[in-house]
Amino acid sequence: MAGDEIAIDAERFLGRLDAFAAIGATPAGGVNRQAFSPEDRRARRLLAELASARGFSVQQDAIANLFIRREGRDVSRPPFLIGSHLDSQLTGGRFDGALGTLAAFEVLEAMEDAGTETAVPIEVVAWANEEGSHYQPGCMGSMAFVSGTIPEEWASMRGHDGSLFADELKATLEALPQAAMRPLGFPITGYIELHIEQGPSLEREEISIGIVEGIQGTRWLEVTMTGQAAHAGTTALAFRRDAMAATVHALDRLYAEVMPGDERARFTVGKLSVAPGAVNAIPERVVFTVDLRHPASAELDRLEGLIESACAEAATQYGCVSAQRRIFDMPPAIFPKALLAHLREAADSLGFRSKPMLSGAFHDALFVARVAPAAMIFVPCRDGLSHNEAEYVEPHHAVDGARMLLASTLKVIGG
Amino acid sequence: MAGDEIAIDAERFLGRLDAFAAIGATPAGGVNRQAFSPEDRRARRLLAELASARGFSVQQDAIANLFIRREGRDVSRPPFLIGSHLDSQLTGGRFDGALGTLAAFEVLEAMEDAGTETAVPIEVVAWANEEGSHYQPGCMGSMAFVSGTIPEEWASMRGHDGSLFADELKATLEALPQAAMRPLGFPITGYIELHIEQGPSLEREEISIGIVEGIQGTRWLEVTMTGQAAHAGTTALAFRRDAMAATVHALDRLYAEVMPGDERARFTVGKLSVAPGAVNAIPERVVFTVDLRHPASAELDRLEGLIESACAEAATQYGCVSAQRRIFDMPPAIFPKALLAHLREAADSLGFRSKPMLSGAFHDALFVARVAPAAMIFVPCRDGLSHNEAEYVEPHHAVDGARMLLASTLKVIGG
Numbered sequence: 155m156a157g158d159e160i161a162i163d164a165e166r167f168l169g170r171l172d173a174f175a176a177i178g179a180t181p182a183g184g185v186n187r188q189a190f191s192p193e194d195r196r197a198r199r200l201l202a203e204l205a206s207a208r209g210f211s212v213q214q215d216a217i218a219n220l221f222i223r224r225e226g227r228d229v230s231r232p233p234f235l236i237g238s239h240l241d242s243q244l245t246g247g248r249f250d251g252a253l254g255t256l257a258a259f260e261v262l263e264a265m266e267d268a269g270t271e272t273a274v275p276i277e278v279v280a281w282a283n284e285e286g287s288h289y290q291p292g293c294m295g296s297m298a299f300v301s302g303t304i305p306e307e308w309a310s311m312r313g314h315d316g317s318l319f320a321d322e323l324k325a326t327l328e329a330l331p332q333a334a335m336r337p338l339g340f341p342i343t344g345y346i347e348l349h350i351e352q353g354p355s356l357e358r359e360e361i362s363i364g365i366v367e368g369i370q371g372t373r374w375l376e377v378t379m380t381g382q383a384a385h386a387g388t389t390a391l392a393f394r395r396d397a398m399a400a401t402v403h404a405l406d407r408l409y410a411e412v413m414p415g416d417e418r419a420r421f422t423v424g425k426l427s428v429a430p431g432a433v434n435a436i437p438e439r440v441v442f443t444v445d446l447r448h449p450a451s452a453e454l455d456r457l458e459g460l461i462e463s464a465c466a467e468a469a470t471q472y473g474c475v476s477a478q479r480r481i482f483d484m485p486p487a488i489f490p491k492a493l494l495a496h497l498r499e500a501a502d503s504l505g506f507r508s509k510p511m512l513s514g515a516f517h518d519a520l521f522v523a524r525v526a527p528a529a530m531i532f533v534p535c536r537d538g539l540s541h542n543e544a545e546y547v548e549p550h551h552a553v554d555g556a557r558m559l560l561a562s563t564l565k566v567i568g569g
Numbered sequence: 570m571a572g573d574e575i576a577i578d579a580e581r582f583l584g585r586l587d588a589f590a591a592i593g594a595t596p597a598g599g600v601n602r603q604a605f606s607p608e609d610r611r612a613r614r615l616l617a618e619l620a621s622a623r624g625f626s627v628q629q630d631a632i633a634n635l636f637i638r639r640e641g642r643d644v645s646r647p648p649f650l651i652g653s654h655l656d657s658q659l660t661g662g663r664f665d666g667a668l669g670t671l672a673a674f675e676v677l678e679a680m681e682d683a684g685t686e687t688a689v690p691i692e693v694v695a696w697a698n699e700e701g702s703h704y705q706p707g708c709m710g711s712m713a714f715v716s717g718t719i720p721e722e723w724a725s726m727r728g729h730d731g732s733l734f735a736d737e738l739k740a741t742l743e744a745l746p747q748a749a750m751r752p753l754g755f756p757i758t759g760y761i762e763l764h765i766e767q768g769p770s771l772e773r774e775e776i777s778i779g780i781v782e783g784i785q786g787t788r789w790l791e792v793t794m795t796g797q798a799a800h801a802g803t804t805a806l807a808f809r810r811d812a813m814a815a816t817v818h819a820l821d822r823l824y825a826e827v828m829p830g831d832e833r834a835r836f837t838v839g840k841l842s843v844a845p846g847a848v849n850a851i852p853e854r855v856v857f858t859v860d861l862r863h864p865a866s867a868e869l870d871r872l873e874g875l876i877e878s879a880c881a882e883a884a885t886q887y888g889c890v891s892a893q894r895r896i897f898d899m900p901p902a903i904f905p906k907a908l909l910a911h912l913r914e915a916a917d918s919l920g921f922r923s924k925p926m927l928s929g930a931f932h933d934a935l936f937v938a939r940v941a942p943a944a945m946i947f948v949p950c951r952d953g954l955s956h957n958e959a960e961y962v963e964p965h966h967a968v969d970g971a972r973m974l975l976a977s978t979l980k981v982i983g984g
Contacts (some may be wrong), residue, residue: 204882245845263975287847352803370802376849385838386860387785387929388768391828393953398838406821409814413806422801423813424848433789433839433897443848465916470922482848514802538808541800543849555609 155235157511160268162560165551167260167308168275171552174240174256180287185248186545187507188313189241189283189294190218190322195329196250197240201259201280202330208266210278214333217298217324221336223279224262226271231339232277234567235526236261236559239284239350239518241293241536246285246348249535249552254348255280257556264560274343274567281518282326288313291482300525302339344566345528347519348559350547354538355511362554363508364532365497366488369513369520370420373445374482377465379404379476383430383438395473398428398437404468404476405442408461412446420447420514421459447485449512487520489529495565497529500561507555530559575683577975579968582675586967589615591670599958600663604656604698604709604730605633605737605790608743611680612655612667616695617745624682625693628751632713633741636751637693643684648690648754650941651676651974653764654699654933655709660816662699662765662960664950669763670695674973679975689758689982696933703728703737705940711933715940718752738799739963759908759981760943762934763974765962769953770926773888777969779922779947780912783887785835785927786869786901790859792880794819798845798853800808802962810888813843818856819876819883819891826879827861827872834872835929864901892957902935904944908981914946915976921969946973 177200178193180185189194198220202212205222213221220240223233239253258278265272281299286292289311298304311319327335351357356364381395405423412421426442442462448454458480465476495512501508513530522528533555536546590614593601593608602608613635617627620637628636635655638648653669673693678692681688696714701707712718715976717794726734744871766772768844796810820838840855859876864871873895881893891984916923928945937943948970951961 351799354805354808387835387862388767390770391832393769402817402820409917417806420802422851424850424852425846426843427805428841431840434860436841437839445849447802511614515800538804542798
């Protein structure tokens with residue numbers, strides 16, 4: 155079997171992208187297809203229907219990961235997985251997740267069209283709740299797949315709309331009655347995920363393929379700065395213990411030190427709340443989150459310490475007290491060299507300009523990499539924009555990504 | 570007529586404070602006597618009954634300001650007003666407002682006891698809804714008194730409990746059938762208000778009397794900092810337009826410049842919201858309020874400009890845009906020197922340690938000062954605590970305040 159007999163059907167593939175973009179489409183041209191929502195169920199149903207129409211088997215597991223299987227010659231061998239996710243942010247784009255899932259399905263269809271036989275079964279996977287926009291944490295599907303269990307506390311969790319996770323999960327599973335239930339977590343041969351870069355470097359350098367060698371580590375911190383509430387007008391200067399003043403003093407220093415000091419570091423304060431929260435009340439308490447990223451664990455440790463000391467020093471200066479806790483910790487991942495070599499060969503064989511890179515975002519591949527050889531392929535997106543309704547991928551880049559995924563898969567499974 | 574013949578009856582006065590503290594008393598030892606509430610009506614009724622018992626006339630106007638009048642020799646002369654308010658915050662203290670109102674009534678009783686004759690009539694006033702805790706805005710009574718009208722929009726306003734302002738005002742007026750109705754706003758000779766400091770400086774310096782020379786002006790600003798939402802991990806440094814980074818940069822500079830540069834200035838950021846508000850999303854928009862206070866209008870203008878330019882510069886530095894608007898503006902009041910001189914003489918004649926000070930909070934005197942000579946007297950409150958059920962004033966400080974109010978009144982009206 156040789157890859158060159160097999161071809162991606164560009165028109166069909168781009169048509170699929172449009173069809174799924176219509177599910178949960180927002181007026182601004184984006185997608186709101188939160189995990190376990192009615193829109194998410196509709197997208198899963200459509201993929202399942204397309205699969206059945208091609209004679210592929212459809213299965214799901216207890217966390218609602220969706221698997222589309224094309225048999226291999228040796229049914230006893232664990233499947234090779236390709237895919238991504240179908241859920242989106244609240245105001246997400248059309249390609250984040252959908253591109254990789256539909257490209258994987260196109261790969262399966264292309265093989266079917268060409269009557270390609272593979273030794274190992276190949277499965278398209280749509281991991282459940284990668285975004286974590288409806289229920290935290292993100293990457294639930296791949297996390298549960300890798301651990302083989304669903305953490306008890308998830309069941310009682312409520313979404314931002316008050317809905318109970320257990321109810322929505324049940325409804326999502328029941329929306330695919332034809333899908334055979336499958337145990338949570340099973341042996342796999344490997345995994346490749348195609349995704350948009352979600353950054354501008356490929357577009358800027360006019361490189362069509364990024365070969366992702368690893369994923370940055372991510373730590374989420376929650377910092378609480380506590381002062382004393384008092385009247386904005388009557389409180390003497392010496393008596394002000396302003397939690398907001400201490401907070402901005404620490405943060406301004408950290409914005410100036412962390413990223414300018416190391417271009418691989420990322421420091422983001424995405425949430426901040428103030429109590430009591432009255433225009434004329436000196437803030438008693440400010441609680442904010444820090445999203446910290448770096449490819450090296452040791453550097454993450456150092457930065458976490460720097461944040462803690464900067465907040466403590468600012469707290470002292472303003473008569474406040476700071477407390478910091480880690481609410482999420484995702485160690486960096488390095489993908490196996492052998493797998494990456496196959497991807498480079500695939501890119502060369504197709505004449506694509508490619509470059510090695512790191513992912514600043516975490517992806518399901520980060521978790522899957524813990525139980526099997528995994529890697530990722532990036533394609534450019536306009537202005538590096540993602541988690542944004544304006545997210546856009548040039549059709550030829552999308553198609554090249556699918557061709558790269560096909561060629562890579564064939565190289566890795568070796569027919 | 571000389572003041573030394575007239576004496577405050579400490580026991581009677583402290584008893585009155587206790588009696589009124591019992592109306593709307595909270596389990597925590599505070600008071601919940603919101604304007605126009607049944608508790609507010611009970612307090613007004615009690616004061617009216619005490620007044621009638623002493624032969625003072627009782628009147629009210631269309632906004633439910635309550636006036637207790639003791640005649641002067643020259644009935645043709647406009648009355649001299651002393652007083653404060655009887656309404657409280659939802660979880661307010663026993664002294665904020667009540668102290669000044671009941672001290673003023675004690676002054677009237679002391680004069681009556683001594684058979685003192687004054688040239689001008691003297692009236693105790695309890696201004697309606699100073700706190701604004703039930704219906705916004707605060708200082709309704711003095712505001713309407715000064716303007717001579719009740720803004721139309723007030724009538725249709727609803728309180729936090731859904732009650733209609735017009736209904737509660739009507740019920741409040743009807744609760745005092747014996748009180749003659751009086752036109753809204755009339756000529757007055759002057760006004761003195763005794764109040765607790767609501768700050769810690771008098772207590773800290775062990776000074777029993779504060780002579781308030783003016784009330785700080787207050788401006789509320791709303792600043793919107795707009796950048797671009799993007800992924801916390803994948804966005805290249807050059808592409809980050811972080812509204813939070815720009816905001817804290819501007820605010821840290823302002824905290825360092827505004828108050829340290831002028832001890833009379835107050836700069837408070839009490840509310841701040843972030844959008845989209847996800848841990849892993851670079852903030853697209855930060856909206857925050859600024860409560861700015863200063864005794865000089867020109868300085869408020871300058872500081873407002875400084876805030877605008879600091880935000881604009883920080884916005885430019887971080888690829889954002891800032892917009893600023895004024896949402897509230899209360900000009901400063903400077904009390905007349907002649908009146909303040911009388912207050913200093915009164916304090917000296919009583920052997921009280923006094924100090925000139927500014928009020929950071931606004932009071933009814935701020936409005937009354939627009940139509941007549943007005944001034945305020947502050948007494949210490951424990952830890953500067955106010956708008957708090959733990960608010961407390963030492964009995965001897967309360968009595969000294971009443972004695973100061975009596976002596977000041979006599980000095981000002983000059984018998």
